[in-house]
Amino acid sequence: MDSYRRPRIEPVEFRDADGVVIDYGNRWGGESPPEDSYSVLSNVERFRPLHRVAAALIDALVAVYEVTVEDDVSLASDLMHPRGDVERAVRVTPADPFAASLTFVFTSHPSAMIHAGLLHDFLYPVCTCDACDEDWERIADRMEWDVQTVVAGGYEERAGRSGVGFRLADESGTRGGSGRSQDIPRARLDAAVRTLSGIDTWKVWPRIR
Template sequence: MKGYVRPTIDTPVFRDADGAVIEYGRRWPGSPPEDAYSVDTHPERFAPLHAVGDALIAHLSETFEVDVEEGVEVASDLNRPSSFAVLRAVRLQPADPQCASVTFVFDAYPGLSVHSGLLHDAHYPHCGCDACDEEWRSVADELEEQVFAVVTGNFREAIVPGAELPVEHAFTFPEGSRSGQSRVEDFPVQRLSSAAEVLRTAADGWAPWPRTQASPGDGA
């Protein structure tokens, strides 16, 4: 997105038990060892995601007409409470009710959860275990991609009555898309009921966020 610059971050170096540098994202040429699925080494490698989240909040709050609400209580926007202590939570609510809000929840893992619209949660990193071998830069790419899809109106939510997995979401990106379905059991009952009423009027997806008058137009 024009105008947004990811902050420069010095990535710390981590070493294994033999002193060799761990190349996260490229550790396993084939399948990871079975015991790697139960190990979560160096979660602090994801600390840069907090700086990326801060930069996104600063850019969006300066560029778009949004109300900013900060406080750990807005972490309740998540469909399920964070598995880790919440350090900070910020909700960006666009001035236009036809636009989806975004809530950033910073946790002590360290990681970041993002609640978009009415029903969609995403967690960064997705797992963090040694087997998944996630690397913070690629995780940050996904974080930025999703947030910008919401902001530019390329995010859709729907509830399809009678479907086996009735809660749907879809993101469209400059290069590709992502979608998914969920069970009703994954959501608070009242939240699902309220969302169904709103989403009936947003069948074509959420609208792009309105820009501040001082902000020049751009694309994603």
């Protein structure tokens, strides 16, 4: 997306009990994290910049592609699993019905989520516990790549009674996952199966002429 630039975000330092700056993303030096760190959620405000990244991605999509934009918290119902901490939800729908829509969800935790196409949600971050040691810059890298890959026509979904799955792919690599069809409401699954039966891979988003 040639119109996108990551917003400039001033770094914020977080310190431990001894006053030492925490180097998120590198805390455990390749070793296994302490057992008690899995149950701790500290300094989750470090993920707040992801809201600005998501908003900048929306602006870039609107500037370049032929889309319809809806901004309403009720659109968080697109998510596969309900959230009770939604602050904002924005659905960006490309003009081509064979291109995958994106619904951006901003939560108060804070985190961001994107529902892509019909049956898959992407979480940023996936987990906020201290053991996972996520830092927002790396998560933003993944969010940007996911959105750009969907828009470029590199997103595939599959659905059936035997399971559901997705694949994201471009020249730099691939990412995918799968899940149980039993975990999806029957009506939603059946509708997705009907739609996806005519789509091998979601199409490239049409640009504004």
